Amino acid sequence: MRSECVLTNAAVVLPDGIVHGTVCLADGLVRTVDEGNTALPGSVDLEGDYLIPGxxxxxxxxxxxxxxxxxxxxxxxxxxxxxxxxxxxxxxxxxxxxxxxxxxxxxxxxxxxxxxxxxxxxxxxxxxxxxxxxxxxxxxxxxxxxxxxxxxxxxxxxxxxxxxxxxxxxxxxxxxxxxxxxxxxxxxxxxxxxxxxxxxxxxxxxxxxxxxxxxxxxxxxxxxxxxxxxxxxxxxxxxxxxxxxxxxxxxxxxxxxxxxxxxxxxxxxxxxxxxxxxxxxxxxxxxxxxxxxxxxxxxxxxxxxxxxxxxxxxxxxxxxxxxxxxxxxxxxxxxxxxxxxxxxxxxRGAVSPGKRADLAQVRLVDGYPVVRTVYRQGTRIL
Incomplete structure (x- = not known):
């Protein structure tokens, strides 16, 4: 079993729009996508960066x-x-x-x-x-x-x-x-x-x-x-x-x-x-x-x-x-x-429950998108 990972305080890019919220990953998949932040112990603060599909x-x-x-x-x-x-x-x-x-x-x-x-x-x-x-x-x-x-x-x-x-x-x-x-x-x-x-x-x-x-x-x-x-x-x-x-x-x-x-x-x-x-x-x-x-x-x-x-x-x-x-x-x-x-x-290809947890955290720096972290099937690879 893969451990859970909670990513919060993110501009989550969904198939139909963008929400400021929290994404929970479990067993290599996206489990939930919720609006708003969480203060759960161990959650990862993305500092308002974009969270997009890999x-x-x-x-x-x-x-x-x-x-x-x-x-x-x-x-x-x-x-x-x-x-x-x-x-x-x-x-x-x-x-x-x-x-x-x-x-x-x-x-x-x-x-x-x-x-x-x-x-x-x-x-x-x-x-x-x-x-x-x-x-x-x-x-x-x-x-x-x-x-x-x-x-x-x-x-x-x-x-x-x-x-x-x-x-x-x-x-x-x-x-x-x-x-x-x-x-x-x-x-x-x-x-x-x-x-x-x-x-x-x-x-x-x-x-x-x-x-x-x-x-x-x-x-x-x-x-x-x-x-x-x-x-x-x-x-x-x-x-x-x-x-x-x-x-x-x-x-x-x-x-x-x-x-x-x-x-x-x-x-x-x-x-x-x-x-x-x-x-x-x-x-x-x-x-x-x-x-x-x-x-x-x-x-x-x-x-x-x-x-x-x-x-x-x-x-x-x-x-x-x-x-x-x-x-x-x-x-x-x-x-x-x-x-x-x-x-x-x-x-894969979307931040949606049931899809592979292939994700990238992206920050705009002087208008240029910079990749900060990357996850593949819920495991951080960058």
């Missing part, structure tokens, strides 16, 4: 930066790298994290492809050894134009921690890279030695590869997901037609739509719309695509994801409130209850 992150490649801190450098211990990443996400108020790992690659970056098995094994080991603060799950990002992607994915289809699969197509000239100038700028930073002729040849090869492999691989991957009830996401939808196809295939999440057109179609079809928290914090997309704030103004945003900066997740939710006037409880919902809903994690 954040739920469905797409972050932050672990990769710890596994490969410099180009060509792989950290000797994958588990140590994961633990370092875990400390960082916990410090950002994240209690459930889907570590997004690339499965397949258009450009045959061997060191990145090699991280697939290493990363999955690290997460598996960290869970089994119970050395992680946050609850780590897997999100496999499948590059559908890679001829080998289905074979790469198949060994992990029954991995217990797999909770999301996204289908990516980074072929130049569409989706994220509709602008060829942006594509050139992005990949020339990685392949400085390419001549103009080599660059054009690479584009032709990638387009031919898409024609041969994208659709059959997409169908095979979705079949594997449907058979296991694993939620699937489309990635970088640009057109209404791409969203319609995703809906017909049973896809429930649209990750980082690049246009208002795609986001509107997703809304009409009940597909969850995910945008990047760094996009909100920076005020725009690093790829030159649609602004997350613009979509939020139009009511076309359901979920925020930290993508490549864990600290951006909480900050972006508060910015929705500050810049757009979104009620704070609704803004917090984009990083808690909404991802829980679309990931089918019905046991």
């Amino acid at each position: 954040l739920i992150e469905l797409h972050t490649d932050n672990m990769e930066g710890h596994l490969r801190p410099r180009p060509g450098v792989q950290w000797p211990s994958a588990l140590a790298a994961l633990i370092s990443h875990d400390v960082q996400v916990t410090g950002a108020g994240i209690t459930t994290v889907l570590d997004s790992i690339c499965c397949g690659d258009l450009h045959r970056e061997r060191d990145r492809s090699a991280l697939l098995a290493t990363s999955v094994e690290a997460v598996r080991s960290g869970r089994e050894k119970d050395v992680l603060r946050a609850d780590h799950m897997l999100h496999l990002r499948c590059e559908v134009c890679d001829p080998a992607v289905v074979d790469l994915f198949a060994p992990y289809a029954d991995e217990p921690g797999l909770h999301l699969v996204s289908l990516m197509d980074h072929t130049p000239g569409q989706r994220q890279f509709t602008s060829m100038d942006k594509y050139r700028q992005y990949y020339r930073g990685k392949h400085l030695s390419w001549s103009d002729e080599e660059f054009e040849q690479n584009i032709d090869e990638l387009r031919a590869q898409q024609t041969r492999h994208a659709e059959p691989n997409r169908a095979a991957l979705l079949g594997l997901c449907r058979a296991r009830n694993i939620p699937a996401a489309s990635h970088d939808d640009t057109t209404a037609e791409q969203v319609r196809q995703a809906d017909e295939e049973g896809i429930s999440i649209s990750e980082f739509p690049t246009s208002v057109e795609a986001a509107r179609e997703a809304r009409e079809r009940g597909i969850g719309i995910v945008m990047g928290a760094p996009n909100v914090v920076r005020g725009g997309s690093h790829s030159g695509n649609v602004s997350a704030l613009d979509l939020a103004r139009l009511g076309l945003l359901d979920i925020l994801s930290s993508d490549y900066v864990p600290a951006s997740l909480l900050h972006s939710a508060f910015l929705l409130h500050e810049k757009l006037g979104v009620p704070l409880h609704e803004a917090i919902g984009t990083v808690t209850s909404a991802p829980a809903q679309f990931l089918q994690l019905s046991d």
Whole structure:
């Protein structure tokens, strides 16, 4: 039996509003939520800070930066790298994290492809050894134009921690890279030695590869997901037609739509719309695509994801409130209850009786949300 914990004098962010009150935790769950303070011996005074659900992150490649801190450098211990990443996400108020790992690659970056098995094994080991603060799950990002992607994915289809699969197509000239100038700028930073002729040849090869492999691989991957009830996401939808196809295939999440057109179609079809928290914090997309704030103004945003900066997740939710006037409880919902809903994690994502006691204490300092303490299943982990 877990001991009780009473948190009092908190601005408790509930699904439908904010109350000043007290939350009692027991056996890893929220037992009660009451208005007003308590003077019970042993109760923890939160000094008027916000008490919010622990954040739920469905797409972050932050672990990769710890596994490969410099180009060509792989950290000797994958588990140590994961633990370092875990400390960082916990410090950002994240209690459930889907570590997004690339499965397949258009450009045959061997060191990145090699991280697939290493990363999955690290997460598996960290869970089994119970050395992680946050609850780590897997999100496999499948590059559908890679001829080998289905074979790469198949060994992990029954991995217990797999909770999301996204289908990516980074072929130049569409989706994220509709602008060829942006594509050139992005990949020339990685392949400085390419001549103009080599660059054009690479584009032709990638387009031919898409024609041969994208659709059959997409169908095979979705079949594997449907058979296991694993939620699937489309990635970088640009057109209404791409969203319609995703809906017909049973896809429930649209990750980082690049246009208002795609986001509107997703809304009409009940597909969850995910945008990047760094996009909100920076005020725009690093790829030159649609602004997350613009979509939020139009009511076309359901979920925020930290993508490549864990600290951006909480900050972006508060910015929705500050810049757009979104009620704070609704803004917090984009990083808690909404991802829980679309990931089918019905046991968490809200400060409500019976839900997991995954919580974060947050104080505004000069307008910036600072995480002070974090609880996972009623146990303080920060």
